[in-house]
Amino acid sequence: MTIDTFTRKTIYPNIDVYTNLLPDIGMIYEYMKESEEDAKGQYFVSDWSKWSIFGTYSSYEMRDENHLTGKSSEFLERYRREKYFYDRIVEAYDVAVADYIEKNNIEMPPVWTKVNPSFCKYHSEIEYGQEADLTMQYHSDYFEAESEMPGNKFLITCTMYINDDYDGGEIAFYVNGDRVEYKPEPGSIVIFPSKPPYYHAVKKIKNGNKFLVRKFITYPFAGTQEWLSNQMNHGPIRWAEMEKTRLEKAKDDMPDVIFGPREEKEYSRMDIHEKLNAPETK
Numbered sequence: 001m002t003i004d005t006f007t008r009k010t011i012y013p014n015i016d017v018y019t020n021l022l023p024d025i026g027m028i029y030e031y032m033k034e035s036e037e038d039a040k041g042q043y044f045v046s047d048w049s050k051w052s053i054f055g056t057y058s059s060y061e062m063r064d065e066n067h068l069t070g071k072s073s074e075f076l077e078r079y080r081r082e083k084y085f086y087d088r089i090v091e092a093y094d095v096a097v098a099d100y101i102e103k104n105n106i107e108m109p110p111v112w113t114k115v116n117p118s119f120c121k122y123h124s125e126i127e128y129g130q131e132a133d134l135t136m137q138y139h140s141d142y143f144e145a146e147s148e149m150p151g152n153k154f155l156i157t158c159t160m161y162i163n164d165d166y167d168g169g170e171i172a173f174y175v176n177g178d179r180v181e182y183k184p185e186p187g188s189i190v191i192f193p194s195k196p197p198y199y200h201a202v203k204k205i206k207n208g209n210k211f212l213v214r215k216f217i218t219y220p221f222a223g224t225q226e227w228l229s230n231q232m233n234h235g236p237i238r239w240a241e242m243e244k245t246r247l248e249k250a251k252d253d254m255p256d257v258i259f260g261p262r263e264e265k266e267y268s269r270m271d272i273h274e275k276l277n278a279p280e281t282k
């Protein structure tokens with residue numbers, strides 16, 4: 001199947017929503033639900049493991065075909081279904097990401113990578129105590145405290161939504177003092193920059209589970225000169241310890257660190273929500 005038509009809607013500068021990429025989204029939803037329920041990583045996508053306090057997720061690893069020899073037709077059918085939703089989703093992402101980069105004139109680094117998609121399911125009614133009206137706190141996917149360190153850096157964030165049989169669950173942006181919300185439609189893809197100031201949160205999900213697919217465009221970064229000479233001066237072991245301490249403190253101070261499975265305790269400290277809900281000053 002190839003995608004030749006789609007719709008793009010700009011909900012804020014550099015935040016685009018793509019729709020009409022997956023006419024068979026209902027089937028994709030059925031296959032994904034089935035995979036989450038009992039596939040246990042046997043077929044194509046990896047096991048749906050615990051995703052912090054949020055729900056479950058199947059990470060970026062896919063299986064090759066070597067394990068299919070001698071398997072039952074039922075097994076092969078399950079493999080086919082998982083591979084079907086994977087291929088359709090990757091294809092839709094490729095179309096949307098290419099359009100996003102071109103249309104927004106995104107300056108791409110010389111080397112960049114499309115990370116494999118990760119399939120996620122949010123449980124309904126995740127409780128946060130005082131922050132209970134958000135399922136995920138405001139954050140940017142690029143963690144600024146790590147900006148000088150070598151490593152893969154997040155450049156573009158893409159989220160595809162699979163279903164809408166739940167209440168709430170809007171993605172809420174807070175960018176340069178502006179607020180924008182989008183209520184996910186099945187098969188739609190939201191694309192935006194991973195770096196601040198593109199802070200975003202997920203509103204509380206009620207009366208059903210929310211399935212989505214996350215994908216990131218990343219690029220390798222060699223580290224700043226200063227960071228590398230610090231590493232040389234302190235020695236790699238001592239420097240690694242110092243950096244660990246600094247990053248732990250940064251995570252306490254700044255809540256913009258959530259982009260994947262994290263420990264529960266890391267969420268309980270967050271107070272940005274309170275700050276964001278203060279009366280508007282502009």
Ligand SMILES: [Fe+2]
Binds near residue numbers: 139140141157258259
């Ligand atoms: Fe995020």
